[in-house]
Amino acid sequence: MSDLTPRSTTAAPAPADGDNRYKAVQAKLDKLGKAMDDAGLELESLLRSMQANAGDAGDMAQDIANAHLDPKFVALTNAVEAALVGAAREVRTLSDTAQETADLTHQTRRTHAKLYGALDDIRSGRRERTPKPGFFNR
Numbered sequence: 001m002s003d004l005t006p007r008s009t010t011a012a013p014a015p016a017d018g019d020n021r022y023k024a025v026q027a028k029l030d031k032l033g034k035a036m037d038d039a040g041l042e043l044e045s046l047l048r049s050m051q052a053n054a055g056d057a058g059d060m061a062q063d064i065a066n067a068h069l070d071p072k073f074v075a076l077t078n079a080v081e082a083a084l085v086g087a088a089r090e091v092r093t094l095s096d097t098a099q100e101t102a103d104l105t106h107q108t109r110r111t112h113a114k115l116y117g118a119l120d121d122i123r124s125g126r127r128e129r130t131p132k133p134g135f136f137n138r
Helices: 024-064 072-123
Strands: none
Touching: 024 072
């Protein structure tokens, strides 16, 4: 039987606040990437479980038919199998989407580091405060 309770207790992998400092953005992207990786793994586990349950339902329908029970039970059990196969197909799509999102999140984190990492090192290393963006555009 599947465990349908969520394993994570947090509502969001990263807070949606206005903190757009370099290190905060990197931390949020890292946390989101890890959460999406975890979601992908959980969805793969769910997919395998659903496929196994669908196979079991198909075998059970065959056993019911071989036992010469009422055909409505065979039809109902076959309907369960078909529903599980269809649900597993949708879980596969969701899993693929979660993996794509995780990959794009990791790529975005690397690109962000490439574009702004050196600037953050410079800004973090000086004693003087740096003007806010847009200060010189008056």
